[in-house]
Amino acid sequence: MTGRCLFGFSGEKPFLLPDNEGVKMNTSPVRxxxxxxxxxxxxxxxxxxxxxxxDGYVLGVIGYAxxxxxxxxxxxxxxxxxxxxSALLGLFLGSLVLGWISDHIGRQKIFTFxxxxxxxxxxxxxxxxxxxxxxxxxxLIGIGLGGDYSVGHTLLAEFSPRRHRxxxxxxxxxxxxVGYVLASIAGHHFISENPEAWRWLLASAALPALLITxxxxxxxxxxxxxxxxxxFAEAHAIVHRYFGPHVLLGDEVVTxxxxxxxxxxxxxxxxxxxxxxVFFVCLxxxxxxxxxxxxxxxxxxxxxxxLTASLMLNALLIVGALLGLVLTHLLAHRKFLLGSFLxxxxxxxxxxxxxxxxxxxxxxxxxxxxxxxxxxxxxGILPAESFSY
Numbered sequence: 001m002t003g004r005c006l007f008g009f010s011g012e013k014p015f016l017l018p019d020n021e022g023v024k025m026n027t028s029p030v031r032x033x034x035x036x037x038x039x040x041x042x043x044x045x046x047x048x049x050x051x052x053x054x055d056g057y058v059l060g061v062i063g064y065a066x067x068x069x070x071x072x073x074x075x076x077x078x079x080x081x082x083x084x085x086s087a088l089l090g091l092f093l094g095s096l097v098l099g100w101i102s103d104h105i106g107r108q109k110i111f112t113f114x115x116x117x118x119x120x121x122x123x124x125x126x127x128x129x130x131x132x133x134x135x136x137x138x139x140l141i142g143i144g145l146g147g148d149y150s151v152g153h154t155l156l157a158e159f160s161p162r163r164h165r166x167x168x169x170x171x172x173x174x175x176x177x178v179g180y181v182l183a184s185i186a187g188h189h190f191i192s193e194n195p196e197a198w199r200w201l202l203a204s205a206a207l208p209a210l211l212i213t214x215x216x217x218x219x220x221x222x223x224x225x226x227x228x229x230x231x232f233a234e235a236h237a238i239v240h241r242y243f244g245p246h247v248l249l250g251d252e253v254v255t256x257x258x259x260x261x262x263x264x265x266x267x268x269x270x271x272x273x274x275x276x277x278v279f280f281v282c283l284x285x286x287x288x289x290x291x292x293x294x295x296x297x298x299x300x301x302x303x304x305x306x307l308t309a310s311l312m313l314n315a316l317l318i319v320g321a322l323l324g325l326v327l328t329h330l331l332a333h334r335k336f337l338l339g340s341f342l343x344x345x346x347x348x349x350x351x352x353x354x355x356x357x358x359x360x361x362x363x364x365x366x367x368x369x370x371x372x373x374x375x376x377x378x379x380g381i382l383p384a385e386s387f388s389y
Contacts, residue, residue: 056179064187090142320373
């Protein structure tokens with residue numbers, strides 16, 4: 001009997017598990033989509049979720065670092081905004097470019113490269129001496145994040161059984177939010193230290209990123225992508241190695257071989273593309289505009305200990321993410337989406353009209369935080385429901 005690592009893919013020690021664990025006793029033909037959840041699925045999910053947690057941490061630390069960066073580098077409001085938002089620019093570029101590249105060279109290469117880039121750029125933040133250095137490095141981090149967002153979800157979806165795909169993709173928001181809250185805890189600790197603590201805070205993201213990079217090394221290529229390239233022998237070899245010789249790949253994936261990015265704007269798909277794009281933009285802009293500057297906002301709404309208050313408000317995001325995971329399965333996704341955005345819009349309008357320091361503002365912000373975190377669970381689900389392979 002051969003074996004492989006619990007978290008690796010090379011078949012080496014230290015933790016050996018039987019190949020095809022969870023499916024080897026079944027010898028009748030079964031489609032890959034209909035497999036029960038096994039250890040291999042859990043490892044792919046763990047590598048994807050670990051990346052999501054790191055993503056949340058990487059994006060979350062900047063809001064606290066800016067508190068020290070502003071006097072240290074004498075930042076203007078414009079430069080502070082550029083540093084805070086530069087990762088989002090990189091995220092846009094990375095998801096667009098690296099996602100497209102992965103369709104041509106494979107998922108596995110981008111799956112590993114994206115976090116190698118995040119690791120290096122995060123580490124180099126420690127040595128930044130000018131705002132321009134930080135902006136450039138944050139853009140590189142964003143490019144890596146964009147590649148991971150586009151490829152990580154895709155690889156997980158292409159390996160996951162149909163029955164469990166929704167819950168695995170929907171859990172993205174919960175894990176990402178945990179990483180974001182961990183960033184607020186780290187920020188709360190670091191900025192109370194010496195004036196150069198922002199360097200350690202930003203560079204600390206390199207540690208989990210490096211761990212994910214090492215664990216991803218040797219991840220198998222998506223057999224569905226290999227099928228689309230006409231590499232049938234390689235696709236079936238991967239399926240047989242990790243799931244068993246009785247597991248079959250469906251023929252339907254071959255039909256997507258010649259589709260290009262312009263297909264998203266065809267008469268069949270343009271409405272779905274517009275819907276998912278508007279949904280994501282309307283979710284991401286208020287999220288990062290507000291939470292990147294949460295310590296400052298906490299002071300504005302009259303909270304005495306702004307750092308502690310922002311930490312508690314960030315913790316509400318986890319509550320919202322868990323609530324959203326439940327609501328995703330209880331409510332129709334369309335009703336959940338529309339109802340949440342109506343509530344978010346209403347709370348923002350009312351908060352904008354209230355005087356500074358109003359106790360009602362804090363209550364509305366709690367409602368806003370819980371709601372925006374809950375509806376974020378649809379980020380990993382709606383695109384998969386809108387576009388077939």
